[in-house]
Amino acid sequence: MEPPPAKKARLPKFTKVKNKMPAEIQITAEQLLQEAAATKLEKPPSAPRQKVTDPGELAALQMQKRKEFEDDIRKNRTMVKNWVKYAAWEETQNQYERARSVYERGLDVDHRSVTIWLRYAEMEMKHKQVNHARNIWDRAVTILPRANQFWYKYTYMEEMLGNIAGARQVFERWMEWEPEEQAWFSFIKMEMRYKEVDRARHIYERFIQIHPEIKNWTRYARFEEQNGFLSNARNVFERATEFFGDDHLDEFLYIAFARFEENAREYERARVIYKHALDIIPKQNAQDLFKVYTRFEKKFGDRAGIEDVIISKRKFQYEEEVKANPMNYDAWFDYIRLMETEGSQEMIREVYERSIANIPPSQEKRFWRRYVYLWIYYALYEELTAKDMDRTRQVYRACLEIIPHSKFTFTKIWLMYAQFEIRQKEVTAARKALGSAIGKCPKPKLFRGYIELELQLREFDRCRKLYEKFLEFNPANCSTWIKYSEVETILGDVERARAIFELAINQPMMDMPELLWKAYIDFEVDQEEFQNVCGLYERLLERTQHIKVWLSYAKFEGSTESDDSVENGRKVYERANNTLKNTSNGEERSMLLEAWRDFEKTKGDQNSLEVVQKKMPRRVKKKRKLYRDDGADAGWEEYWDYVFPEDATSAPNLKLLQMARMWKQTKDDSGSESGGEVEKVDDADTDNSDSDSSGEN
Structure with a gap:
């Protein structure tokens, strides 16, 4: 009888998605990661602190901690952090033998761990176990000779112990491994700290054989030059040129060689080196060499050579420019700069005189701005370079005579002239100059400069007179009133400072009255005259009902240390609210109520807070x-x-x-x-x- 046919396995039906539109709320991978990280923000409760009262309890606690550390190590023997923590804990328990045992066990597991070696040696050094530390460093540098940190710390320890011979021996062991350049420099610096020049020279000889770069040869030569061995430095450069030969030429080696000869005042040798280098080095590789050679010839060449060619060419260009347009002051500046670097004193003065003779034809200040700087540079040259003070004074006075002060002036010239006279200890002349400036063309910057000068000279009576003149010239300048009052406050005359503020606030026109009132209020607060502060606020409210004034007044009343400060602040807020009811500015009133609510939250009670909440x-x-x-x-x-x-x-x-x-x-x-x-x-x-x-x- 044939078996019945096997039934076909039914495959699961896939549900058809009817709505394939994107969901309204999209969840990104960043949101999933943020939610996962947010769940880890809660820290697990920390273990309660235990107080040890007897040795038995201490031994039990130590056994428990050791068991925890051993369990951690048993779970992951390769984690260096577990070994370091275990040993550090044993060290805190003054169990140094156990700590050493832990470190040794850690080294058995991972003998190439730099961290374990460092912590092990640092522990021994910290507890002044020098021989133990020396033994550890020896083992570390033997096993890990390429870990430079071991060598640095080992040599530093020996040097700090005064064992210079031991430190030198460690360096010699290190140099056998041919380390990086910094290791050689450290060895050389140590020898130089103890004036061992011959030993340092021997190290340099070995160093350039292992690291034969051009910069290292030049360092060796510079070392010899700094120590006064010029013949040795020259020999090093000559050996370097022979070592690199014609196949590996570099312009920087010859530039360094020529600069050495230049510093040694061997200018002919330097010139020969430059010419030889230009002959053998390809032109496309000698751009910097040519620039340095040109600069060298400018400094030390003769006038018949390249110096005359370059300077004459540039002079001709500038002469053509100033001849075409004598009012081109930028060309005059470049011409003067060239002459100051290369020309003689007579030639420089001649160019200055020619440049300042081109007075702008129009009496508008914007045409004079660049021209005045010619006079400034001329005066500075005479004072700083030529050291001719009489001529400097004549330059300043001639400049001040040319400027049409009835239409405009330059405060910078007046102040520089006064400062020059002060440097020459001619205080009377400086005062006359500034007084004449104020009389001819009073400007705020002139007053401020004159006042600063008198303050430096501690002439406070003159400062008062100048401030009075300044206020007569411009009584609407709030900063002047404030500075005047600050000076009186520093001098300790509080009543005079208060009187100045009173005069200021009674002026009919002020540029920034809000700053003046704020400075007056701050002054009274510093003097702890709180009644005067309240009076000032009331007077200010008579002039303006600005919201910032009300807020500042209420904040002040609430910040005083009196018993009724809270009530006074609340009264100010109530007055402000009643006043602002009559205005159409709801935003300012809302700001006031918000500040009032914050005030009640901080210093009020629940009932007063509810009253304000109802007004919101x-x-x-x-x-x-x-x-x-x-x-x-x-x-x-x-x-x-x-x-x-x-x-x-x-x-x-x-x-x-x-x-x-x-x-x-x-x-x-x-x-x-x-x-x-x-x-x-x-x-x-x-x-x-x-x-x-x-x-x-």
Whole structure:
């Protein structure tokens, strides 16, 4: 009988996705990683601190800790951190033999671990076990000779112990491995610290054989030069040129060789080296060499050579430029700079005199700005380079005579002239110059410079007179009043400083009165005259009802150390609120209430805080009609307004707004569309203070 046919296995049906639109909320891989990391932010509770009271308990605790460390090591013997922690703990228990045992066990597991060797040796050095540390360093550098850190610490330890011979022996062992350049430099520096020049020279000889780069040859030569062995340095350079030959020529070697000869005042030797290098090195590889050679010839060549050619060419170019346009002051500056570096004193003065003779034809200050700097450079050259003080004084005076002070002036010239006279100890001449400047063309910068000069000379009576003149010239400058009062405060005359502030605030015109009032208030606060501060705030409020004044006043009242400071601050807030009710600026009033609420949260109680919370406004989005300049309709504009609960006029509107919200919600639920127009509503928060209101229909 044939068996029944086997039934076919049914494959699972795949569910068809009907809606293949992307989900509204997309989850990215970064969000998944952030959520996974956020779950790890909670730290596990730490173990309670144990207090050990007897030796038995200490032994039990030590046994427990050792068991934990041994378990950690047993789990992962290759983790260096476990061994280091174990040994460090034994060290804290003063169990040095156990700590050594742990380190040795760690080295048995991983003898190439730099961390274990370092911690092991540092432990021995810390506890002044010099022989143990020396033994560890010997083993470390034997096993890991390429770990430079071991060698540095080993030699440093020997040198700190005063064992210079031992440190030298360690360096010699290190040099047998032909380490990097810095290791050789460290060896050389150690020998030079102990004035062992011959030993350092021997090290350099070995060093250039192992690292034969050009920079190392030049360092060797510089070493010989710095120690006064010029013949040895020259010999090093000659050996370097022979070593590299014609196949590996480099311009920097010859530049260094020539500069050495130049420093040694062997200019002919340097010239021969430059010429020889230019002959054998390809031109495309000798750009820097040619520039240095040109500079060398400028300094030490004769006038008949390349110096005359280059300088004459540049002179001719500048002469053509200034001849074509004598008012091209930039060309004069370049010409003067060239002459100052290469020309004689007579030639330099001649160029200066020719340049300053080109006076701008127009008496406008913008045409004189570059011209005046010619005089400034001329005066500085005479003072600093030529050291001719009489001629410097004549330059300054001639410059001041040329400038038309009736139309404009340059404060910089007056101040530089006065400072020059001060450097020459001619205080009277400096005062006459500045006094003449103030008389001819008074400017704020002149007054400030003159006052600063008298302050440096400690002539405070003159400072007072200058401040008075300054205020007569410009009484609307707040910074002048403030600086004047600061000077009187520093001198200890508080009443005079207060009188200056009183005069200042009574001026009819001021450029920045808010700074003046703030400085006056800060002055009274520094003097701890709190009654005067309150009086100043009251006087300021009579002039302006600005929100910042109210806030500053309330903050001051609340910050005093008196018993009724909180009540005084609250009264100021209440006055401000009552005053701002009459204004149409709801934003400032809202700022005031927010500051009041923060004040009550900090220093008030729950009842006072609730009172302020009830006064907090609600934001309402409104519409208003716009018109163009010609009166035509420009559409509607949405804006935010504030509705205050305590305003009686807003109570009916609040009820109307609530009814509009209910009508809007009913309309959305029914799904019907209406032709009526309702404004958008900014949903209010649940907070009583910052909740926003729905819009008007």
